Amino acid sequence: MDDKTRLDLYRVMVLSRTYEEAILREYHADKKPAFDIGAGLVPGEMHLSAGQEPVAAGVCAHLRPEDAVTATHRPHHVAIAHGVDLDKMTAEIFGREGGLGHGRGGHMHLFDPHVHFSCSGIIAEGLPPALGQAFAFKRGEGDRVAVAFTGEGAANQGAFHESLNLAALWKLPVVFVVEDNDWAISVPRDVSTAIPSNADRAAAYGMPGQRVGDNDVDAIYTAAGDAVARARAGEGPALLEIHTLRLWGHFEGDPQAYRPELADVPGRDPIPAYEQRLTEAGVLGAGAAQAIKDEASARVEKAIAFAKSSPVPAPETALEYVFA
Amino acid sequence: MSATETTTASGAQAGQAERRLTTARAIAEGIAQEMERDPGVVVLGEDVGAYGGIFGATGGLLERFGPDRVLDTPISETAFIGLGIGAAVEGMRPVVELMFADFFGVCMDQIYNHMAKIHFESGGNVKVPMVLTMAAGGGYSDAEQHSQCLWGTFAHLPGMKVVVPSNPADAKGLMISAIRDDNPVVYVFHKGVMGLPWMAKNPRSIAHVPEEAYETPIGKAAVAREGTDATVVTLSLSVHHALDVADKMAKQDGVDLEVIDLRSLVPLDTETVLSSVARTGRLLVVDEDYQSFGLSGEIAARVAETDPGLLRAPLRRVAVPDVPIPYARSLEQAVLPTPDRIEAAVHDLLKA
Amino acid sequence: MADVLFPRLSEKEPDAEGVLATWFVSDGDQVAGGQLLAEVMVEKVSGEVLAPAAGQIRLLVGEDQAARQGEVIARVD
Numbered sequence: 059m060d061d062k063t064r065l066d067l068y069r070v071m072v073l074s075r076t077y078e079e080a081i082l083r084e085y086h087a088d089k090k091p092a093f094d095i096g097a098g099l100v101p102g103e104m105h106l107s108a109g110q111e112p113v114a115a116g117v118c119a120h121l122r123p124e125d126a127v128t129a130t131h132r133p134h135h136v137a138i139a140h141g142v143d144l145d146k147m148t149a150e151i152f153g154r155e156g157g158l159g160h161g162r163g164g165h166m167h168l169f170d171p172h173v174h175f176s177c178s179g180i181i182a183e184g185l186p187p188a189l190g191q192a193f194a195f196k197r198g199e200g201d202r203v204a205v206a207f208t209g210e211g212a213a214n215q216g217a218f219h220e221s222l223n224l225a226a227l228w229k230l231p232v233v234f235v236v237e238d239n240d241w242a243i244s245v246p247r248d249v250s251t252a253i254p255s256n257a258d259r260a261a262a263y264g265m266p267g268q269r270v271g272d273n274d275v276d277a278i279y280t281a282a283g284d285a286v287a288r289a290r291a292g293e294g295p296a297l298l299e300i301h302t303l304r305l306w307g308h309f310e311g312d313p314q315a316y317r318p319e320l321a322d323v324p325g326r327d328p329i330p331a332y333e334q335r336l337t338e339a340g341v342l343g344a345g346a347a348q349a350i351k352d353e354a355s356a357r358v359e360k361a362i363a364f365a366k367s368s369p370v371p372a373p374e375t376a377l378e379y380v381f382a
Numbered sequence: 383m384s385a386t387e388t389t390t391a392s393g394a395q396a397g398q399a400e401r402r403l404t405t406a407r408a409i410a411e412g413i414a415q416e417m418e419r420d421p422g423v424v425v426l427g428e429d430v431g432a433y434g435g436i437f438g439a440t441g442g443l444l445e446r447f448g449p450d451r452v453l454d455t456p457i458s459e460t461a462f463i464g465l466g467i468g469a470a471v472e473g474m475r476p477v478v479e480l481m482f483a484d485f486f487g488v489c490m491d492q493i494y495n496h497m498a499k500i501h502f503e504s505g506g507n508v509k510v511p512m513v514l515t516m517a518a519g520g521g522y523s524d525a526e527q528h529s530q531c532l533w534g535t536f537a538h539l540p541g542m543k544v545v546v547p548s549n550p551a552d553a554k555g556l557m558i559s560a561i562r563d564d565n566p567v568v569y570v571f572h573k574g575v576m577g578l579p580w581m582a583k584n585p586r587s588i589a590h591v592p593e594e595a596y597e598t599p600i601g602k603a604a605v606a607r608e609g610t611d612a613t614v615v616t617l618s619l620s621v622h623h624a625l626d627v628a629d630k631m632a633k634q635d636g637v638d639l640e641v642i643d644l645r646s647l648v649p650l651d652t653e654t655v656l657s658s659v660a661r662t663g664r665l666l667v668v669d670e671d672y673q674s675f676g677l678s679g680e681i682a683a684r685v686a687e688t689d690p691g692l693l694r695a696p697l698r699r700v701a702v703p704d705v706p707i708p709y710a711r712s713l714e715q716a717v718l719p720t721p722d723r724i725e726a727a728v729h730d731l732l733k734a
Numbered sequence: 735m736a737d738v739l740f741p742r743l744s745e746k747e748p749d750a751e752g753v754l755a756t757w758f759v760s761d762g763d764q765v766a767g768g769q770l771l772a773e774v775m776v777e778k779v780s781g782e783v784l785a786p787a788a789g790q791i792r793l794l795v796g797e798d799q800a801a802r803q804g805e806v807i808a809r810v811d
Contacts (some may be wrong), residue, residue, distance in 0.1 A: 126468075126472070157505070158504070158505070158507070159503055159504045159505035159507065160505030160506070161505070162502055162503055162504070162505045163503035163504060163505070167499075167503040167504075169500070169503065169504035169505075169507055169508045171504075171507055171508055174472070176471070176500070176504075176508070178495075178496065180491055180495055180496075183460075183464070183491050183492060183495065183496060185461075185464070186460055186461050186462075186463070186464015186465055186467065186468065186492055186496075187464050187465075187467045187468035187471065187492075187496065188468060189461060189464060189465040189468055190464060190465040190466060190467055190468020190469035190470070190471065190472070190476075191468040191469070191471060191472050192468070193465055193468065193469050193474075194468070194469045194472035194473065194474050195472070197450075197474075204468070216460060216488075217460045217461065217464070217491075217492075220456075220458035220460050220461035221460075221461050221464070223456060223458065223461070224455070224456060224458055224461040224462065224465065227456065378506070379501060379502045379504075379505055379506040380501075380502055380540055380541055381501070381541075381543070381565045382501055382506065382509050382511075382564040382565050400763070402758040402759065403758065403770075404756060404773070407770075577756060579753070579755030579756060579773045579774070579775045579780045580755075580775060580778065580780065583756070588756055588758065
């Protein structure tokens, strides 16, 4: 892997983490003193992706704006890595008129048609539409692909199994990326899944499967490159399972009492580890990491300012957009 | 149709050669003409290819357009309906068949949480121009899990249009409109109106269908029979039964019924219903779906919230009385909205 | 004058009786060559009957009536 690629991966991960830290701050700022989920400028559920940046960065580095991505209830890192409009995404999270969905969708229902990005709050149900996008791409010009992100808990849902079979059967240019962050809310993988790795399920559906351990963005980048290239070449779908890390709770407000290893979790943060590797390899020179962080911070704060200045949707418009 | 146009008994305009088709063939013709016009129209579902659809809705399409455009799917409704959604998002116009409306349980998330909501959630930025067809209805002893109508359930959930043709000409026109519509359209066809050779058929299932492609407006009811004594609001196979009852009661009892064929549930043509009820003052709703919490209650509510004074008598409804559809013929015929039940309800309505 | 025959749908049972399920035209109608005239059934298999020529059609078998495969069900003058 060349230095530029690795630097780009680092930059995307830093932007993503900086973003999630800012949303964390904004989300909790006005829910004090006691946490009230419905209060404040960003009410509702919030599922943040801190720790899972390597998956998004490593996979989306191989994608072009005309490739499709479907993501989950925990979408921000994927959206950022795929180039979703950051200002409009933030305004959408804040429920404002200037948001991607004019405030109609919020954080779990982000749609950016310019980069063919969508996400859904229903577990595993983002997979079938990705098949359809791949189906349309296969019939059109070029070698566009669709990538469907999902979780290790979702891999036990019917939609997952139906989608894998149909994708392989019709040789659709789709890549399935399972983010195994160990926890389906509070249920660990070995309590939900009969086999140790979802990568082993791929063969049952007629496609290659690979598990990437260690939350290592370089390894993810390499594995994803193979899967995406395969799909672009018309060889059909592949399954990637990536062992990643959910740094924070399932949703904001989750006390995580069920998580025995909580004290060890910050030590497994992938970004400082990658920063150290790049510094030791001379890819990140003196001050470069800080410059990247400052740039990310500025970009994120600009997006938040844009969101806050965007109008709140007028109640009289509540019935718009039901039909085209 | 205006009073100045003359038509044959089967519906052809004067000067136009009569061309009779079954509802099933009319649907397939509508799909075929749109497939000719627009390469983005594809057909997906179980047995839609060589079999032509279990109820004939896609007959002849595979032979004409090939397996690249008419695709038999595995038994994976969530996957293939979701595939239709994704293809529609990327600009195609899929026609996806759910074999029986009763099967919606296995794939309802893709239908009501995705197909119906994506346009709204995206603030209008993403369209889902797909048609979801499904066979519905009973009367031939297919029992609880294969005889339901369920259009009320789909109509209740925001974000999808719902159309229910009763006759061949409307079936073709509504299919063409549905395919051309940029919104998701649930297209429900009653097996009993399809004119299938292997099921008892009402003669109204075979009628004139214009040869050219044409659109029947979604959201507009049709006055199937003009009358003065009472308004029967209904849809689908019940239109055939209501017309049969109307003919009989005109001869036998001198009763003149107006029959409104809703054709669409979403959008619902409230105006046509209200203007009819305003003239007749008496309302009977006939709905083969379950009685409570559905279409018949909705019609009643729309009349009542406009002006309950429009009604000279309490309204009546004939629907399936909140019971699963039984297998035994004697029981099934007791719960479906048969002509006998409709006739009895009209008598009841007129004497009140 | 052309005979309209009930199609042979069952090779296994050439003498099996079928049903004329649906007439799409009426007795005395003018029909075009190739026009769809009827739908028939032999056991569970359905088939189409197309007009062999143009002309006026006379129906010889009624709807829902039984007929043999190969039987003349109508004539076109």
